[in-house]
Amino acid sequence: MDQKFTFSSTLKLRLAGLIGLGLIVTIYGFISNPDKTWANLLLNNFYFLSLALGAMFFVALQYVTESGWATMFKRLPEAMSFYIIIAGAIAILLFFGMPSLYEWAEPGVTDHDALIAHKSPYLNVPFFMIRLVVVFAIWLLLMVIMRRYSLKEDAEASLALFNKTKRISMAFIFLFVVTFSIAAIDWIMTIDAHWYSTIFGLRAIISALYYAIAVMILLAFFLRGKFGIFQEMNVAHRHDFSRYIFRLSIAWGYLWFVQYLIIWYANIPEATTYFVTRVNPPWSPLFYLEFILNWTIPFLVTMSDDFGRKKVVLISMSILLLIGFYIMLYLQIMPGTIGEMHFGLIDVGMFVGFAGIFLYFFFTFFSKAAIMPVNHPYLKESMTKEL
Amino acid sequence: MKTPNIIGIFDNDDQVVEAIHTLKSKNIKIADVHAPFASHHILKDLGKESRIPYGSVLAGAFAIVATFSFIYWTSVINYPIVFGGKPNFSFPAWVVVIYLMTILLTFIGTVIIFQMRTKMNFGKKAELMHIDSTEDKFVMIIEQDADITEKEVQNIKKMLSDHGAIEVRMDN
Incomplete structure (x- = not known):
């Protein structure tokens, strides 16, 4: 029961290879095309930060709703959330790339741009950095507390720890909604400083949970197939995973459409330019692909629960979703920063590098605790779950 | 003349599920189970998944x-x-x-x-096997074949009460 996962040296070496590749590409990128490299750094960091925070959000949801089905997988999201440490470091590094990423951060832009001058009490570099540090401090603090309670629970069985974690989870959900809205608006939305969408933060929150589930599914099947853990995973767990994808696909599609419909209907030039850029070439294929990959296909495929809970369906949907997430962020970041579509070596290489870091952190911290949270009150319910 | 059905009345759904398993393993056909709430276990074990x-x-x-x-x-x-x-x-x-x-x-x-x-149209009168199936009791109905022997009927009745049926009777 309390066996641990061993992070084998071959796996370590492979992931280190990915990280090395990413590092080389990043250095090459900074020499040949710094603007694009900064944009990619932001994109990939936000991509994996979303997954980490979404995983933490998932754990908190299980505690607050006192649901037991996912307790067996609890160490997965827990280990995923450790990427926040790296994300914080890279986000602070972004300070040096701000003039190339954000129009409002260019020195002297307030002199000739009235709108940005109007927004400057909020959108200025010192306050931006303060917000950045504060949100990361909150996430790191909550992550450390939740992990500590979780490890403590392994040593001593007590219901008090469960209740404490539940209270922390409530605080986390509240703080996550506020802080992640701030983060998404600050780092992504202000790239197009003249445009704003009030639903932007909510979209980022739903996306974080949506894609974190996809990563959890892939990791669970990978660990089961390669290392033989999570043998207790049965049709009931697959069913719940597929329901998560189905329902979050509805939420995602709803929010996407709400954002689009209001802007389309009101037809204010300031707001529509954002979409006019994206529905016209070269971005238009990605614009439609984003919606198809993130809503249409998952919604139609997982609608039938008998079909949606098949292993191959779950895995292929998760992979599609991760591609969809990349396209979503690519469309949010790239038109405003580099302005032209050149998907190439830098984009692929940096994504691979970041994926390597994410997985390296995941496996490191996954191997540090017992695979099952042995003393969790809902563990038995989770392991013997029937449909 | 229609043969009367064997009716077993149960207190909780776990007993019903167990009774269904036993009866099914003996190849006895269960016509229906009336339950106060929808139960996936009962539906699945009866083979009556809704379409x-x-x-x-x-x-x-x-x-x-x-x-x-x-x-x-x-x-x-x-x-x-x-x-x-x-x-x-x-x-x-x-x-x-x-x-x-x-x-x-x-x-x-x-x-x-x-x-x-x-075939439940508006204004149709309810066909209740037992009035308590609208409240807190589970009613299991087993239709008798024409060629069923008295011994088999006794057997089924015994099986039902072994599984915790609080009442077993014959009814139309």
Whole structure:
């Protein structure tokens, strides 16, 4: 029961290879095309930060709703959330790339741009950095507390720890909604400083949970197939995973459409330019692909629960979703920063590098605790779950 | 003359599920179980998985097509009038209407399909095997074949009470 996962040296070496590749590409990128490299750094960091925070959000949801089905997988999201440490470091590094990423951060832009001058009490570099540090401090603090309670629970069985974690989870959900809205608006939305969408933060929150589930599914099947853990995973767990994808696909599609419909209907030039850029070439294929990959296909495929809970369906949907997430962020970041579509070596290489870091952190911290949270009150319910 | 059914009345669903397993392993056909609430276990073990979701999907697909055609006919073909400078065929604005109409028509359609399949029309008098099945009791109904022997009937009755049936009787 309390066996641990061993992070084998071959796996370590492979992931280190990915990280090395990413590092080389990043250095090459900074020499040949710094603007694009900064944009990619932001994109990939936000991509994996979303997954980490979404995983933490998932754990908190299980505690607050006192649901037991996912307790067996609890160490997965827990280990995923450790990427926040790296994300914080890279986000602070972004300070040096701000003039190339954000129009409002260019020195002297307030002199000739009235709108940005109007927004400057909020959108200025010192306050931006303060917000950045504060949100990361909150996430790191909550992550450390939740992990500590979780490890403590392994040593001593007590219901008090469960209740404490539940209270922390409530605080986390509240703080996550506020802080992640701030983060998404600050780092992504202000790239197009003249445009704003009030639903932007909510979209980022739903996306974080949506894609974190996809990563959890892939990791669970990978660990089961390669290392033989999570043998207790049965049709009931697959069913719940597929329901998560189905329902979050509805939420995602709803929010996407709400954002689009209001802007389309009101037809204010300031707001529509954002979409006019994206529905016209070269971005238009990605614009439609984003919606198809993130809503249409998952919604139609997982609608039938008998079909949606098949292993191959779950895995292929998760992979599609991760591609969809990349396209979503690519469309949010790239038109405003580099302005032209050149998907190439830098984009692929940096994504691979970041994926390597994410997985390296995941496996490191996954191997540090017992695979099952042995003393969790809902563990038995989770392991013997029937449909 | 119709042979009377064997009726077992149970207190909780776990006992019903166990009784179903035992009876099924002895190849005894259970006609139905009346329960105060929907239970997936009972439905699954009886082999009576509902096909109503497929009916709902059909109703929903019909609703999408019907609503789209109706709006298209009104605002593009029959009465093309320009609102706020939008084109006549302005699909994004229709999505909301189609979405809400899909919910409404799916619901109505599902109810109609359900009533047609179960032959439960409005004003139909309830056929209750036991009045408590509307409150807190589970009623299991086993239809007798014409050639069933008295010994087998006694056997079934014994099995039901072994599994915790609080009452076993014969009834039409």
